[in-house]
Amino acid sequence: MSxxxxxTETASPEQAEIERLQGEVxxxxxxxxxxxxxxxxxxxxxxxxxxxxxxxxKRELLLALLDLADNFERALAHVNDSPESVVAGLHTIQRRLxxxxxxxxxxxxxxxxxxxxxxxxxxxxxxxxxxxETGTVLDELSRGYYWGxxxxxxxxxxxxx
Amino acid sequence: MAxxxxxxxxxxxxxxxxxxxxxxxxxxxxxGNRLTxxxxxxxxxxxxxxxxxxxxxxxxxxxxxxxxxxxxxxRRYSEVQSEIKNVPYKVVAGSNDAVRFDIDGKLYAPExxxxxxxxxxxxxxxxxxxEKVTDAVIxxxxxxxxxxxxATKDAGKIAGLxxxxxxxxxxxxxxxxxxxKKGNETILVFDLGGGTxxxxxLDVSEGVFEVKATAGDTHLGGDDFDKxxxxxxxEEFLRNQAIDLRKDRQALQRLTEAAEKAKIxxxxxxxxTINLPFITADxxxxxxxxxxxxxxxxxxxxxxxVERCTGPVRQALxxxxxxxxDINEVxxxxxxxxxxxxxxxVRRLMGGKEPNQSVNPDEVVAIGAAxxxxxxxxxxxxxxxxxxxxxxxxxETLGGVMTKLIERNTTVPVRRSETFSTADDNQTAVEVHVLxxxxxxxxxxxxxxxxxLEGIRPGRRGEPQIEVxxxxxxxxxxxxxxxxxxxxxxxxxxxxxxxxxxxxxxERMVADAQSHAADDRKRRxxxxxxxxxxxTAYQVERQIQELGASVPVNEKARAEQVIGEIRQLIQGNSTxxxxxxxxxxxxxxxxxxxxxxxxxxxxxxxxRGGTRSSQxxxxxxxxxxxxxxx
Numbered sequence: 001m002s003x004x005x006x007x008t009e010t011a012s013p014e015q016a017e018i019e020r021l022q023g024e025v026x027x028x029x030x031x032x033x034x035x036x037x038x039x040x041x042x043x044x045x046x047x048x049x050x051x052x053x054x055x056x057x058k059r060e061l062l063l064a065l066l067d068l069a070d071n072f073e074r075a076l077a078h079v080n081d082s083p084e085s086v087v088a089g090l091h092t093i094q095r096r097l098x099x100x101x102x103x104x105x106x107x108x109x110x111x112x113x114x115x116x117x118x119x120x121x122x123x124x125x126x127x128x129x130x131x132x133e134t135g136t137v138l139d140e141l142s143r144g145y146y147w148g149x150x151x152x153x154x155x156x157x158x159x160x161x
Numbered sequence: 162m163a164x165x166x167x168x169x170x171x172x173x174x175x176x177x178x179x180x181x182x183x184x185x186x187x188x189x190x191x192x193g194n195r196l197t198x199x200x201x202x203x204x205x206x207x208x209x210x211x212x213x214x215x216x217x218x219x220x221x222x223x224x225x226x227x228x229x230x231x232x233x234x235x236r237r238y239s240e241v242q243s244e245i246k247n248v249p250y251k252v253v254a255g256s257n258d259a260v261r262f263d264i265d266g267k268l269y270a271p272e273x274x275x276x277x278x279x280x281x282x283x284x285x286x287x288x289x290x291x292e293k294v295t296d297a298v299i300x301x302x303x304x305x306x307x308x309x310x311x312a313t314k315d316a317g318k319i320a321g322l323x324x325x326x327x328x329x330x331x332x333x334x335x336x337x338x339x340x341x342k343k344g345n346e347t348i349l350v351f352d353l354g355g356g357t358x359x360x361x362x363l364d365v366s367e368g369v370f371e372v373k374a375t376a377g378d379t380h381l382g383g384d385d386f387d388k389x390x391x392x393x394x395x396e397e398f399l400r401n402q403a404i405d406l407r408k409d410r411q412a413l414q415r416l417t418e419a420a421e422k423a424k425i426x427x428x429x430x431x432x433x434t435i436n437l438p439f440i441t442a443d444x445x446x447x448x449x450x451x452x453x454x455x456x457x458x459x460x461x462x463x464x465x466x467v468e469r470c471t472g473p474v475r476q477a478l479x480x481x482x483x484x485x486x487d488i489n490e491v492x493x494x495x496x497x498x499x500x501x502x503x504x505x506x507v508r509r510l511m512g513g514k515e516p517n518q519s520v521n522p523d524e525v526v527a528i529g530a531a532x533x534x535x536x537x538x539x540x541x542x543x544x545x546x547x548x549x550x551x552x553x554x555x556x557e558t559l560g561g562v563m564t565k566l567i568e569r570n571t572t573v574p575v576r577r578s579e580t581f582s583t584a585d586d587n588q589t590a591v592e593v594h595v596l597x598x599x600x601x602x603x604x605x606x607x608x609x610x611x612x613x614l615e616g617i618r619p620g621r622r623g624e625p626q627i628e629v630x631x632x633x634x635x636x637x638x639x640x641x642x643x644x645x646x647x648x649x650x651x652x653x654x655x656x657x658x659x660x661x662x663x664x665x666x667x668e669r670m671v672a673d674a675q676s677h678a679a680d681d682r683k684r685r686x687x688x689x690x691x692x693x694x695x696x697t698a699y700q701v702e703r704q705i706q707e708l709g710a711s712v713p714v715n716e717k718a719r720a721e722q723v724i725g726e727i728r729q730l731i732q733g734n735s736t737x738x739x740x741x742x743x744x745x746x747x748x749x750x751x752x753x754x755x756x757x758x759x760x761x762x763x764x765x766x767x768x769r770g771g772t773r774s775s776q777x778x779x780x781x782x783x784x785x786x787x788x789x790x791x
Binding site for chain 1: 182193214217218220289291410411414439442446
């Protein structure tokens with residue numbers, strides 16, 4: 001073994017301690033930076049999501065209202081025999097419900113006659129129809145709704161085949 | 162370093178989770194859901210749809226929509242004959258008896274289909290995190306053989322992922338509960354999902370898991386429970402209305418949804434109503450379905466399904482050569498384990514042992530996978546485990562009330578300060594009494610120490626500003642400092658081990674606070690009402706003095722009369738709070754009348770009214786007349 005090698009080893013307790021401490025500092029600093037970065041990212045996302053979290057809660061309520069809207073449509077499809085004044089009253093309530101939904105940015109969209117699109121339609125069944133082009137929505141079982149630009153609920157449809 | 166994700170690649174649904182700041186979080190997919198259907202479809206326009214969108218068009222495109230690919234992955238064609246009968250798409254034999262899906266004459270391996278699901282999950286995670294995701298841990302059932310594991314790993318590779326490890330679903334579930342850290346244990350994992358039931362017995366020793374036995378039923382799950390409710394509803398309707406709703410596609414759809422909703426509701430309530438107006442119509446007009454379903458009836462309808470779970474549990478124990486007494490922990494996985502009858506069954510089979518079910522059973526496997534991913538990338542180890550203060554810390558203020566500076570369960574290190582003032586004119590010293598606990602009154606809490614700050618410049622009560630700061634460092638050492646803002650005189654006390662209370666002690670103190678909550682609140686209200694009344698009386702008295710002769714005599718007489726009555730009530734320690742509050746209100750009104758005609762300078766004083774300022778933490782956040790002189 002060379003003398004120089006010996007020397008470094010004997011002269012090293014302080015040096016070793018410095019290196020150990022430097023290592024520790026850089027590990028701790030890394031940990032600190034990581035935690036800081038994690039927190040920054042977290043903070044940014046929480047900010048981004050704050051709105052969408054509130055929206056999610058509201059979404060549940062709106063979906064429950066859509067169930068009511070569906071039942072109105074079902075009811076009004078059967079009112080032929082009822083007195084006209086009752087029918088008019090039901091229509092008024094239905095329009096009121098529609099305006100409440102509209103006030104929240106909920107709008108319905110037409111599906112019948114459109115080509116099937118899984119982004120806005122949910123296929124419940126097919127209808128054999130040679131007159132219509134395959135993939136055209138023939139029948140709407142429940143209406144589809146947008147909420148702003150997003151699909152609140154896809155339309156339930158039957159499609160030509 | 163890039164984040165690694167954990168993926169629960171399920172038969173029906175998949176979930177992806179990631180570690181963030183040392184805690185696992187489930188990723189919300191691009192459709193806004195936590196679960197992604199494991200469904201892939203190849204459309205007529207030659208594009209792949211994955212997840213919810215693929216599911217929505219399944220009935221239009223049954224031959225090109227692949228679901229349950231997991232039932233085929235890594236298996237021989239000759240092994241899966243019974244599975245093929247259950248699916249509408251074409252399954253054929255490839256070279257070496259491999260399973261292939263035939264879509265329009267083109268052959269796809271199950272790995273390629275699963276890869277589509279994995280790619281979407283990783284993509285959604287990347288979008289959620291705002292960074293690229295390449296590393297993943299993927300889970301598989303404990304009974305998967307080497308070929309099935311390798312195929313799952315290959316699916317990850319096809320999806321462009323670096324698969325750090327394939328781990329067993331029950332192991333992931335146990336990791337999510339931290340059971341790897343509890344020493345040597347035997348764990349039973351009971352996994353009742355949407356369409357499959359698995360029981361696994363695991364041994365964990367020094368953080369290493371070993372599967373001792375597995376058993377299950379590949380076709381038992383939540384969907385079967387829904388179907389029982391649908392059939393019951395349809396039979397009832399058929400009996401009463403002579404119409405079979407199952408023959409009407411739309412009615413069946415509504416029935417199925419209502420059945421699932423009822424099942425979910427019955428996990429938390431004892432009875433639910435199923436309400437489907439205009440479910441169908443005949444020549445005589447529209448028909449409605451409205452019926453009640455009790456949990457007892459639901460349990461009766463599904464009793465045999467629940468009972469079918471018994472066999473596999475017994476089988477797994479027998480194979481592991483264990484009895485239920487040898488099981489240390491039971492973990493519930495899968496949405497159907499929310500059904501109370503299922504939990505009851507598990508408890509019965511395990512000799513009354515309470516199962517672990519606090520983590521969402523739909524997400525527990527993905528969460529465990531994310532934890533494993535975090536361990537493998539060093540993230541879990543690298544995270545500082547931060548302590549919390551187990552109990553609130555505060556100071557005693559006027560009337561023996563505990564005013565909290567740091568609420569319980571605040572993560573440390575933390576520093577909070579608040580400004581207080583004196584309770585008497587010319588008070589030159591304040592006594593700071595440091596307290597720990599949840600009770601409203603100082604004397605019911607634990608005293609951590611006292612100190613005295615002296616040398617406050619004599620002034621009117623409420624004028625000196627004493628800033629009290631509580632600082633807890635990462636080791637739980639509390640330093641309480643009081644500083645006079647005017648003279649900068651400072652006094653402090655250090656209390657070590659404020660976070661090191663035994664669990665029992667903390668629990669007892671919290672429970673105490675809860676059981677005394679009503680009494681404590683009442684006493685605190687009494688003190689606060691008295692303090693407010695006293696401060697108001699003091700301020701109005703001063704106001705009158707300052708305004709001097711400009712105060713109309715009758716107003717002055719009225720104010721003095723009210724002040725006199727307030728002082729009498731306070732001295733007599735009256736508990737007639739209504740009277741005290743009314744007098745305080747009267748006095749405030751009189752004072753407002755005085756100010757509107759007089760000096761503005763005293764108005765601000767009057768509004769402070771002896772309670773907390775509306776801007777906590779602000780530079781002028783003064784709590785008037787809070788310290789008592791001792």
